[in-house]
Amino acid sequence: MKLHYLILAAMAPVFVAAQTPNFTLTGKIGNLNKPAKVYFDYTENGNNHMDSADVVNGAFKFSGNITGIAFSRMTLSHDGKGKNNEIYAKGAGDVIYFYFGAENIKVTSVDSLYNAKFTGSKVYNEMLAFDKATGETVMAINRTANLVMERATPEQQKDPEFFKALDVQVKGKTAARKDKLVQFAKNNPDSYFSVAGLTEAFNAYRVPVTDIEAVFNKLSEQQRKTYAGINLAKLIEANSTTAIGAKAPVFAQKDTTGKPIALTDLRGKYVLVEFWASWCHPCRLESPNLLKQYQIYKEKGFEILAVSLDSDKGRWIEAITKDGLTWPQVSDLKGSGNEVAKLYGVTAVPANFLVSPEGKIIAKDLRGEDLNKKLAETLN
Incomplete structure (x- = not known):
């Protein structure tokens, strides 16, 4: 019994240190109050985190401990009906997606998350530069399309040509981003977002694995050894085992x-x-x-x-x-x-x-x- 106590006592300082938050995210969205609620879901180094906070006089706060760059989704439920009500909204819910690091971040807006401004995050600013170079994200493209459909007249909603034209616009935007993702990685071998861009090009746009591998191998060693870089290397390897002509992995x-x-x-x-x-x-x-x-x-x-x-x-x-x-x-x-x-x-x-x-x-x-x-x- 004493042995167990001594082991736990020895571990206690380490445990406390490991749990010390190394990032904070504070928000101020107008003067919202309950039942408004913010949901914060993020993934870093393969670890998934989910958190939520009530909004009091427009304010909310999150903190945590991460060891790398995290990708997140933040959702504001204005009416308290929950995040799924916003994520799967018929039109466009109040949902944003962004990257962040171990930083003190502030999010401010007069009305919504979608219109919020970020300060204090170098990673977020790098993400904006990445998106500026590569074009609208898939989430942004889909959000715009959903808004167009939501605002369509009853006549337009019955017109196949209306949806055909919208589909052409969506495909045109996504095709433009596809080419720019690979080019960004070629131009920025020491950027974390080169790994993110190649991963997106491979997963979302089916860019041939040989093209992905050629560019990936020229990225800096530091980026190739990040968690995201190691995962992309595994994807490249897995793709070779599921190439046409290969024996299908059993499961x-x-x-x-x-x-x-x-x-x-x-x-x-x-x-x-x-x-x-x-x-x-x-x-x-x-x-x-x-x-x-x-x-x-x-x-x-x-x-x-x-x-x-x-x-x-x-x-x-x-x-x-x-x-x-x-x-x-x-x-x-x-x-x-x-x-x-x-x-x-x-x-x-x-x-x-x-x-x-x-x-x-x-x-x-x-x-x-x-x-x-x-x-x-x-x-x-």
């Missing part, structure tokens, strides 16, 4: 009832390993096409094994039911940390791999008409 996870399903259980069929999530809008948009193809080819030896990057079982099951998905579904409910996703080097959804009856990857990242053509030539 097993539990379905919605807790029953394990393995990829090897489906050996002898063409299997589309489909990575998705209930919160992924592009994934859900693809569901009707997947349903159609599944109906056409199921009796010809085709199967879908869906791996969800959800963390909320209720939302996962609700999406399956709402979309009418009838193929096997598995998840470990670890969100973006899904173990199968790590195995396949998947950090963004939708993503998929078409596996032959012998267990080899014969195609990847197929959607819409590209998927339909591949299934037709393979199974007809």
